[in-house]
Amino acid sequence: MISRHKSEQLFEKAKHLFPGGVNSPVRAFRSVDGAPLFIKKGDGAHIWDEDGNQFIDFCCSWGPLILGHNHPQVREKITETLQNGTSFGAPTVLENELGQLILDRNPFIDKIRFVSSGTEAVMSGVRLARGYTGKNKIVKFEGCYHGHVDSLLVKAGSGLATFGTATSAGIPEGFTKETLVLPLNDEAAVLKCIEEYGHDIACIIIEPIPANNGLLLQEKSYLEFLRKVCTENNILLFFDEVISGFRVAFSGAAELYGIRPDIVTYGKIIGGGLPVGAYGASDELMACISPLGDVYQAGTLSGNPVAMSAGIAQLSVCAQDGFYEDQEKRTRFFVDKINAFAKANEIAFEMVTIGSIFWLTFGKHDAIRKADEIDASTMLDFKKMYGELLNHGIYIGPSGYEVGFISQAHTYEVLEEAATRFCEVLAQLK
Ligand SMILES: *Cc1c(COP(=O)(O)O)cnc(C)c1O
Numbered sequence: 001m002i003s004r005h006k007s008e009q010l011f012e013k014a015k016h017l018f019p020g021g022v023n024s025p026v027r028a029f030r031s032v033d034g035a036p037l038f039i040k041k042g043d044g045a046h047i048w049d050e051d052g053n054q055f056i057d058f059c060c061s062w063g064p065l066i067l068g069h070n071h072p073q074v075r076e077k078i079t080e081t082l083q084n085g086t087s088f089g090a091p092t093v094l095e096n097e098l099g100q101l102i103l104d105r106n107p108f109i110d111k112i113r114f115v116s117s118g119t120e121a122v123m124s125g126v127r128l129a130r131g132y133t134g135k136n137k138i139v140k141f142e143g144c145y146h147g148h149v150d151s152l153l154v155k156a157g158s159g160l161a162t163f164g165t166a167t168s169a170g171i172p173e174g175f176t177k178e179t180l181v182l183p184l185n186d187e188a189a190v191l192k193c194i195e196e197y198g199h200d201i202a203c204i205i206i207e208p209i210p211a212n213n214g215l216l217l218q219e220k221s222y223l224e225f226l227r228k229v230c231t232e233n234n235i236l237l238f239f240d241e242v243i244s245g246f247r248v249a250f251s252g253a254a255e256l257y258g259i260r261p262d263i264v265t266y267g268k269i270i271g272g273g274l275p276v277g278a279y280g281a282s283d284e285l286m287a288c289i290s291p292l293g294d295v296y297q298a299g300t301l302s303g304n305p306v307a308m309s310a311g312i313a314q315l316s317v318c319a320q321d322g323f324y325e326d327q328e329k330r331t332r333f334f335v336d337k338i339n340a341f342a343k344a345n346e347i348a349f350e351m352v353t354i355g356s357i358f359w360l361t362f363g364k365h366d367a368i369r370k371a372d373e374i375d376a377s378t379m380l381d382f383k384k385m386y387g388e389l390l391n392h393g394i395y396i397g398p399s400g401y402e403v404g405f406i407s408q409a410h411t412y413e414v415l416e417e418a419a420t421r422f423c424e425v426l427a428q429l430k
Contacts, residue, residue: 002391004035006050011035031379031399032386042069044409047395055395056418058358058404062397063243063268066327066356067314068409074272077313081306089300094308101315102270102278106251108260109280113289114303118242118267119147121277122205124297125263126151128281129203129236131295132288137197139180139190139204139235140164143371145212146205146240156181184216185369187225194233203236203263208253209244211403214374215352215359217367220257227259236285242267242277246315247405248355249324256355269318272310275301317408327356330415331406334358337419338426347426349381356406360385360396374401385429392421 014021022028022036029036037049045068047057057069067074081094099112115121126138126149138151146152154164154176164181166173180197182189184206194201208223210216230237239261245252246269254261263285267277280286288295301307317323335351335358342349352359352368361368362378382400389396396404406415 002053003051004037004049007038008035010038010050026397026399026402029398031401032383034387036398037390037395044068044070045407045411045414053390053393055390055393056410056414056421058394058396058406058410058418060405060407061273062402063247063405064271064273066247066269066405066407067272067317068407071314071317071409073317074310074313077309078272078274078306081309084305086306087301087304092303092305092308094305094312095303098308098311098315101312101319102280105319106255106280108251108254109264110283111286112278112280113286113297114308115277115279115297115299116275116301116304116307117147117277118240118265119149119277120299121242121265121267121279122146122152122240123149125238125240125265125279125281126203126205127297128279128285128288128295129238129263131293132285133202133234133236135200135202137178137180137201139182139193139201141182141184141206141210143184143213143216144205144207144210144240146207147242151175151179152205154179154181156183183370183372184210185218185222187222190226190229194229194235198233198235201233201235203238204230205238205240207243208239208241208257208259208261209248209354209357211243211357211359213371213401214361214368215354215357215403216369216371217352217354218369220259223253223257223259227261230262236262238263238265240265243357244355246270246318247357250315250318269314270311271307272312272314274304274307274310276304276307276311323408324355327406327408330410330412331356331358333412334406334410334415334419337416338422341419341423342426345427345430347430349426357403358406359403360400381429385425388425388428389422392425394418394421394425 020028040050150171153168155167157165164176164179166176241252245266249255263281265279270276290296335353362381379400
């Protein structure tokens, strides 16, 4: 068993400072045993905690670090920029550089606006959708996460009601009434909802690759169906690509599937490990944003030069030929090894994967495409596995509903070692 002595002490102190001892809830390790690990440093595919334990890291800061920790090019670019100060609240050439780097390669959007988090990007994108269409309601899907935006912290209501109920205290019913919640992968539900409320629906928002509540891979035909009904009914199709953008392809799931969304949001990878989010759309839509148009949106630290630098350095590497093919190849190597082991040993375990994302599933099941197809009891299997993974030097997000990420720093050598350790844990738990 690894020692967590120092982490435990630090967590006790943190509990006096922050609600639950953390600044974002999943970090508190509530779904697994023991105190959260306090991380001291990261390098490449590895992290070290305050007790000196070393781990191969598959959390990668929940996705942003697609080049791994402490990547030399990212570090150097940040350091260089820092010499000139940290923030001006005025335009800088670095914003132009990152904007150009993205727009030159992204056929789906004409203009982009930088903000400071994924949540902020989604919140702004929803306001744009409403401002542009003059309609009030939005449609979201059960099992998709869009940050902690009031109107999106909503789940399906009871019975047949399409109106959502809040998943958090502090959200007025008036807000949730404007959000319609539907199951994923259900064309009939979408058609029925549009028939009833279509005239007042501003946008349908979806994670085209839902990866915040397990990995609920949708069929391409379903996403194409959404594109079609949105166009036919003057509803904007909103792809929240905060997790999939720059992850499955440079221009995200839109590029992977060849489907054009009307509004897109990015976050995570776009900032190279610093706080950046962004939303983008056509010239026509983006002309609604202040100061050009009457949809207000602003930010004191938006387009922060240090954060832009990290994004430029990281996305420059992502933009290189073959980057995503290589990411996927290494991911498959890792996932196939583990899945083959589970199969050969008749262990009811499978890693589901797309691009360089993977998700651990337990028990026997068909493809899981809807939130309610996840068997909640399998989270106990995850919990058991989690402690053993830590003991074997593997760090992943501390919840069975979270996915894992592979970075460029996860070389075949690292992945071979990690797969061996994973299989040892599976054998031990059998
Ligand atoms: C992470 C995430 C968000 C929220 O981004 P934050 O930077 O945590 O605010 C929104 N949407 C999706 C799809 C995400 O994965």
